[in-house]
Amino acid sequence: MNPTAISVKNLDLYYGEKQALKNIHVDIDERSVTALIGPSGCGKSTFLRTLNRMNDLIPNVRIEGQILIKDTDIYSDEVDVEMLRKRVGMVFQAPNPFPKSIYENVAYGPRIHGLNDKKKLDEIVERSLRGAALWDEVKDRLKDRATGLSGGQQQRLCIARALAVEPDILLMDEPTSALDPISTLKVEELVQELKKNYTIVIVTHNMQQAARISDKTAFFLNGDLIEYNDTDKLFSNPDHQQTEEYITGRFG
Amino acid sequence: MSQLAEKKNFFRKEKTWREKMEALIPGFLLLCGLLSVLTTVGIVFTLIKETASFFAEVPFVDFITGTKWTALFSEDQREFGILPLLIGSLQITLGAAVVAVPLGIGSAIYLSEYAPERIRRVIKPVLEVLAGIPTIVFGYFGVTFVTPLLRDFFPDMDFFNALSASIVVGIMILPMIASLSEDAMRSVPRNIREAAYGLGSTRLEVSLKVVLPAALSGIVASFVLALSRAVGETMAVTIIAGSTPSMSFSYLESIQTMTAFMVQASTGDISYHSLPYYSIYAVGATLFVITLTMNLLALYISRRYKEEY
Ligand SMILES: Nc1ncnc2c1ncn2[C@@H]1O[C@H](COP(=O)(O)OP(=O)(O)OP(=O)(O)O)[C@@H](O)[C@H]1O
Ligand SMILES: [Mg+2]
Numbered sequence: 029m030n031p032t033a034i035s036v037k038n039l040d041l042y043y044g045e046k047q048a049l050k051n052i053h054v055d056i057d058e059r060s061v062t063a064l065i066g067p068s069g070c071g072k073s074t075f076l077r078t079l080n081r082m083n084d085l086i087p088n089v090r091i092e093g094q095i096l097i098k099d100t101d102i103y104s105d106e107v108d109v110e111m112l113r114k115r116v117g118m119v120f121q122a123p124n125p126f127p128k129s130i131y132e133n134v135a136y137g138p139r140i141h142g143l144n145d146k147k148k149l150d151e152i153v154e155r156s157l158r159g160a161a162l163w164d165e166v167k168d169r170l171k172d173r174a175t176g177l178s179g180g181q182q183q184r185l186c187i188a189r190a191l192a193v194e195p196d197i198l199l200m201d202e203p204t205s206a207l208d209p210i211s212t213l214k215v216e217e218l219v220q221e222l223k224k225n226y227t228i229v230i231v232t233h234n235m236q237q238a239a240r241i242s243d244k245t246a247f248f249l250n251g252d253l254i255e256y257n258d259t260d261k262l263f264s265n266p267d268h269q270q271t272e273e274y275i276t277g278r279f280g
Numbered sequence: 281m282s283q284l285a286e287k288k289n290f291f292r293k294e295k296t297w298r299e300k301m302e303a304l305i306p307g308f309l310l311l312c313g314l315l316s317v318l319t320t321v322g323i324v325f326t327l328i329k330e331t332a333s334f335f336a337e338v339p340f341v342d343f344i345t346g347t348k349w350t351a352l353f354s355e356d357q358r359e360f361g362i363l364p365l366l367i368g369s370l371q372i373t374l375g376a377a378v379v380a381v382p383l384g385i386g387s388a389i390y391l392s393e394y395a396p397e398r399i400r401r402v403i404k405p406v407l408e409v410l411a412g413i414p415t416i417v418f419g420y421f422g423v424t425f426v427t428p429l430l431r432d433f434f435p436d437m438d439f440f441n442a443l444s445a446s447i448v449v450g451i452m453i454l455p456m457i458a459s460l461s462e463d464a465m466r467s468v469p470r471n472i473r474e475a476a477y478g479l480g481s482t483r484l485e486v487s488l489k490v491v492l493p494a495a496l497s498g499i500v501a502s503f504v505l506a507l508s509r510a511v512g513e514t515m516a517v518t519i520i521a522g523s524t525p526s527m528s529f530s531y532l533e534s535i536q537t538m539t540a541f542m543v544q545a546s547t548g549d550i551s552y553h554s555l556p557y558y559s560i561y562a563v564g565a566t567l568f569v570i571t572l573t574m575n576l577l578a579l580y581i582s583r584r585y586k587e588e589y
Contacts (some may be wrong), residue, residue: 080478082474082477082478085477087397110480110481110482111480112480113477113478113479113480114479114480117478117479118474118478120471120474120475120478122471123476124469124471124472124474125475126472126476126490126494127472127477127493127494127587128493135531136476136477137477137480138490140479140480140481140482140485140489141480158393175587186475189475189479190478190479193479193480269364
């Protein structure tokens with residue numbers, strides 16, 4: 029079995045008084061796809077965003093417990109949040125390219141982390157765009173505005189942009205919910221490809237998608253992690269009744 | 281039964297009255313709109329007419345290339361070269377820009393990207409109030425506070441001088457730049473900022489490399505608008521910078537701007553339909569062309585380079 033990439037222990041999260049995550053325990057394998065499913069408002073995004081400390085940007089969030097990545101508690105004081113986010117990249121629900129050129133979108137990350145060599149940047153941009161299966165579609169118009177791409181292309185550009193800083197872990201929050209079926213398929217294929225090199229945690233509302241692309245699935249309900257299991261097992265023979273009810277569509 | 285009939289009647293009456301009002305409203309509103317359009321047309325018309333009278337006597341080329349402005353001197357010594365006044369206005373505008381642009385951007389970045397909501401909610405209205413202070417108050421603030429302070433550093437400086445006026449005008453237009461730029465930066469969607477943070481950007485990197493460029497059109501438009509206000513600024517520069525048309529481009533000496541000349545001329549006892557009288561309109565028309573151009577430029581910039589997020 030793969031070694032553990034992320035180890036979450038006793039994680040509680042509060043928005044002000046309201047508890048949004050309750051005592052979560054999860055070990056996420058390296059180079060695998062982990063899907064997070066559950067009804068709206070159950071805490072999937074919140075959980076995902078604890079993994080690269082994006083919740084730090086929200087006032088009044090309190091977090092207790094531990095998240096270990098490479099044996100370091102990412103919430104300890106020594107952790108450099110910018111470095112953490114470089115290692116743990118993120119792709120968001122709606123494509124959010126910068127209002128810059130396609131090239132500049134991808135080069136942005138490496139640039140802020142200190143790379144200015146034009147040749148190296150060119151290399152990284154090409155490699156990342158290839159990695160996101162977008163290169164052939166945009167190679168002749170790298171100087172064009174990214175906002176002129178189609179939604180599906182924009183989302184793959186956002187994936188390329190995340191890959192450009194060479195993360196180990198990629199967090200994806202419903203990356204295909206704003207996309208048409210063909211673009212969705214492309215992103216799904218891409219995820220399968222990427223897991224050879226990256227640890228991927230993906231939130232999805234689409235259970236077929238979770239079943240298709242993930243190795244393990246975590247089912248959340250009202251801030252609790254109800255079941256965390258191999259995807260095949262969870263969708264065919266879940267251990268918990270609530271999981272069963274959810275995947276058979278009886279609620280949520 | 282009779283009660284019901286009464287009620288019906290009552291409703292009908294009310295309705296017709298409201299319908300009448302409704303029908304009148306668009307006409308009334310149109311009138312309001314027309315009034316301001318007509319006023320503008322009237323102003324421009326007067327401006328053009330009186331300016332034409334001026335150029336009937338003074339050649340246009342002499343006006344825009346002449347280096348001496350002595351419009352209010354006795355008749356044999358009069359010269360109408362607008363360059364000294366243009367330079368005066370340019371000096372004030374440049375000086376104000378040097379003060380207001382960096383400070384304005386700085387405050388906008390602070391308010392939009394750093395300030396906690398609580399602080400922002402206090403400062404933003406204060407900025408707007410500041411923008412509403414009568415400019416004459418700024419004028420007296422200049423001569424009683426800024427000028428004496430500056431003279432501690434530059435003892436040879438004239439009492440009336442361009443430096444003090446530039447600084448005060450800069451302070452005057454600062455809230456406008458800060459507030460409009462902040463609006464532009466705030467309208468950059470949150471998810472773009474999140475993308476930048478998600479790649480490991482610091483707050484400063486997000487501000488300078490993502491939000492600022494994304495809001496650039498709005499920010500530049502705010503500069504142009506604010507500077508066009510600086511060009512047109514009247515009371516403060518009249519009081520602080522004096523009334524000595526000068527080609528020297530010195531900030532330590534007294535100068536005169538286009539606006540200050542117009543104040544000086546219209547408060548003096550020049551006779552109606554004399555050449556000095558017409559010269560007010562010629563200067564006014566020049567000012568109008570400049571500020572109009574700047575306003576159109578601001579509009580063009582914010583439209584042409586507007587970001588689609
Ligand atoms: N910034 C916030 N402040 C306060 N409460 C929040 C905030 N963000 C989320 N919550 C609350 O925390 C709970 C979990 O929200 P979260 O966004 O993680 O749900 P989710 O599972 O991602 O839902 P969805 O499927 O709709 O995206 C919800 O009850 C939500 O209202
Ligand atoms: Mg969510």
